[in-house]
Amino acid sequence: AQSVAQPEDQVNVAEGNPLTVKCTYSVSGNPYLFWYVQYPNRGLQFLLKYITGDNLVKGSYGFEAEFNKSQTSFHLKKPSALVSDSALYFCAVRDYGAGSYQLTFGKGTKLSVIP
Amino acid sequence: NAGVTQTPKFQVLKTGQSMTLQCAQDMNHEYMSWYRQDPGMGLRLIHYSVGAGITDQGEVPNGYNVSRSTTEDFPLRLLSAAPSQTSVYFCASRETGENSPLHFGNGTRLTVT
Numbered sequence: 001a002q003s004v005a006q007p008e009d010q011v012n013v014a015e016g017n018p019l020t021v022k023c024t025y026s027v028s029g030n031p032y033l034f035w036y037v038q039y040p041n042r043g044l045q046f047l048l049k050y051i052t053g054d055n056l057v058k059g060s061y062g063f064e065a066e067f068n069k070s071q072t073s074f075h076l077k078k079p080s081a082l083v084s085d086s087a088l089y090f091c092a093v094r095d096y097g098a099g100s101y102q103l104t105f106g107k108g109t110k111l112s113v114i115p
Numbered sequence: 116n117a118g119v120t121q122t123p124k125f126q127v128l129k130t131g132q133s134m135t136l137q138c139a140q141d142m143n144h145e146y147m148s149w150y151r152q153d154p155g156m157g158l159r160l161i162h163y164s165v166g167a168g169i170t171d172q173g174e175v176p177n178g179y180n181v182s183r184s185t186t187e188d189f190p191l192r193l194l195s196a197a198p199s200q201t202s203v204y205f206c207a208s209r210e211t212g213e214n215s216p217l218h219f220g221n222g223t224r225l226t227v228t
Contacts, residue, residue: 009155034216042222043219044219049216096213096214102174103217
């Protein structure tokens with residue numbers, strides 16, 4: 001079975017400071033990992049993904065994420081937060097090694113960037 | 116491109132009523148899916164389809180039906196609405212290929228009274 005955990009319901013960060021949104025996962029095979037962002041009254045938008053290769057993945061809007069196999073983590077990061085980054089962030093995993101079609105989402109982390 | 120289009124945006128139903136949530140995509144994606152989003156629970160998969168004529172159940176399929184007669188359309192039917200189905204529903208599609216990202220519609224907010 002595949003699962004993903006986002007341990008923080010909310011993260012507050014001052015504008016200009018670095019931000020981290022945490023994600024850990026559990027799979028029986030090898031993971032495909034994704035980050036999505038949701039702005040109010042909108043659907044989710046794809047930010048970045050890890051499939052294989054370099055553990056540091058760069059995505060949209062200056063975001064990046066680091067895959068850590070030993071810690072089964074895929075934390076989302078940005079060097080300098082903007083007020084416009086305030087949104088709901090979802091981590092998701094697919095266990096491709098187990099032949100799963102389904103993407104399992106975390107419960108989401110609300111990011112608030114304070115001016 | 117319009118991407119993934121969902122209608123209606125909002126709907127209020129009485130318990131026991133039926134309705135269909137519409138979803139259409141213009142990207143020629145084979146894979147389509149329906150999720151529901153509830154506070155504190157993230158997104159949960161209701162049904163999905165890997166191509167026209169093929170559908171399968173997700174994590175929370177009870178009370179919902181789907182069909183896929185064309186590549187473009189993937190309607191979600193509520194047979195007899197219950198208050199527990201009050202939620203925000205998202206349709207999503209992706210290209211063939213397990214590492215392709217999902218493209219989401221803007222959602223339908225459903226309230227069942």
